[in-house]
Amino acid sequence: MMMRKKVYQLICVMLCVTMMTAGVLTGCKAKEDTSTGQSAQGEGGSTDASEQEEEVPVIQGLEYERTMELDYAEAFDVYYYREGYKLIDVHNDRRYLIVPEESDVPKELDSDIIVLEQPLDCIYLAATSAMALFDAIDSIGAIRMSGTQASGWYIEHAVEAMEAGDIIYAGKYSEPDYEMLIDExxxxxxxxxxxxxxxxxxxxxxxxxxxxxxDRSSYESHPLGRTEWVKLYAAMMNQETVAEEFFAEQTEIIEQLKDFKNTEKTVAFFYVSTNGTVVVRKSEDYIPKMIEIAGGRYVFEDLENKESDSAAVDLSMEEFYAVAQDADYLIYNSSIDNPIESIEDLTAKDELFQEFKAVKEGNVWCTGKYLYQATDIVGNLIADIHLMLTDGDESQMTFLYHVN
Known part of the structure; x- marks a missing residue:
């Protein structure tokens, strides 16, 4: 009852604040980033205390050892200190100090550093893209609550855990069950x-x-950069060795794909939102990079999101048509919207699609719903796109299917 009372009191306080500031959108106070904002390692190089001592965050009472080596990820760094302490720096966001079990929290921490005390074994996971990475490092057991119901998961172990009651639904990200978060x-x-x-x-x-x-993995510009977030979660779980082995396997897949000869065929990757706008990816996103590695060209050469840091860009149908009408292939992203099963499903969203070259030539494809959750096997989508571009065997595809 005391827990519930605390929740209700907090809700009342928040409602009062909301009414007092009606019409003004307020959020969490921006944290001053006192770190260098740069990776403490050279490109492809190793790092140690003697070489990088001046570039790493200084934490009073802790002795720096090394910086996690990253091959593709650019949105975070992990710094290691003696006695098992680790600092996760998510660039342009926050820093998190991982404190080993039964260890003391260092005194006089910078005000922007958030403390995570191990073991982290009762996690509420509302970021669906992270589940596959926890699964890859055998750490799904650390997730107790999900922001997605069992029917919304496409990851077998996640479904099994929810059906067994090991993971329970705690409300979606925008409406979590605060009482459950406390009680658990x-x-x-x-x-x-x-x-x-x-x-x-x-x-x-x-x-x-x-x-x-x-989780800002979707902001990574390289497809394997998104997958490399497995190392970040491994730092939380003390599963770095498992993550290194897993990521090496994924890197090998990409290495096998890198020699695809570019066909110079153009590809548009998109979905149509409920308000009729067409949502695409900015040109520096990991999806266009996948298309390039697979042997194609993303139809938007220099598209940026001028409104936010998001990789998603909203276009009017007319803006989309002006660029994508002559694209050789259309790929409909159903990881956000419902899948399309026919050309009629696509043209029902807007009749203008009938004028697209790819529609006229029968080169419309669709992704599976589970694409966004499959952060662990990005190489498969690259292989799928290559098969699409080269008239390969559709039965060998993991994510794509042909729309007739």
Whole structure:
């Protein structure tokens, strides 16, 4: 009852604040980044205390050892200190100090550093893209609560865990069950960037003394950069060796694909939102990079998102048509929207699709719903796109299917 009372009191406080600031969108206070904002390792090089001592964050009472080596990821760094302490620096966002079990929290920490005390074994996971990475390092057991119901998961082990009651549904990211988070002893909430659209929810969770970690893997420009976030989660779980072995396997797949000869065929990757706008990816996103590695060209050469840091860009149908009408292939992204099963499904969204070259020539494809959750096997999508571009065997594809 005391736990429930605390939740209700917090809700009342938040409602009062909301009414007092009606019409003003407030969020969590921006944290000053006192780190260098740069990776402490050279490109492809190793790092140690003697070489990089001046570039790493200084934490009073801790002795720096090394920096995690990253091959593709650019959105984070992990710094290692003696006695098992680790600092995760998510660039342009927050820093998190991982404190080993039964160890003391260092005194006089910078105010922007969020403390994560191990073991982290009661996680609320609202970022669906992270589940496959926890699965890859045998750490699904650390996830106690999900922001997605069992029917929404396409990861076998996640479904099994929810059906067995090992993972319970705790409400979606925008409407979490605060009582459940408290009653279960939640020690970390892992959110996608969608939480930035509901800052009050993030504030409520943090007011319950539950740290919030925002997964920004979708901002990576290389497809394997997104997968390399497995190393970040491995740092939380002390599973670095497993992550290194797993990631080496994924890197090998990419290496086998890198010699694909570019066909110079153009590809548009998109979906149509409920308001009729067409949502594509900016040119520096990992999806266009996948298309390039697979042997194609993304139809938008220099597209940026001038509104935010998001990789998604909203275009009017006319803007999309002006660039994509002559694309050789259309790939409909159903990981966000519902899949299309026919050309009629596509043209029902807008009759203008009838004028697209790819529609006239029968080169329309669609992704499976589970694409966004499959952060662990990005090489498969690259292989699929290559098969599409070269009239390969559709039965060998993992994510794509032909739309007639």
């Amino acid at each position: 002893g939640c020690d970390l909430a892992i959110e996608s960037t969608m939480i930035l659209h509901t800052p009050k929810v993030q504030e409520m969770i943090e007011d319950l003394d539950i740290p919030v970690f925002i």
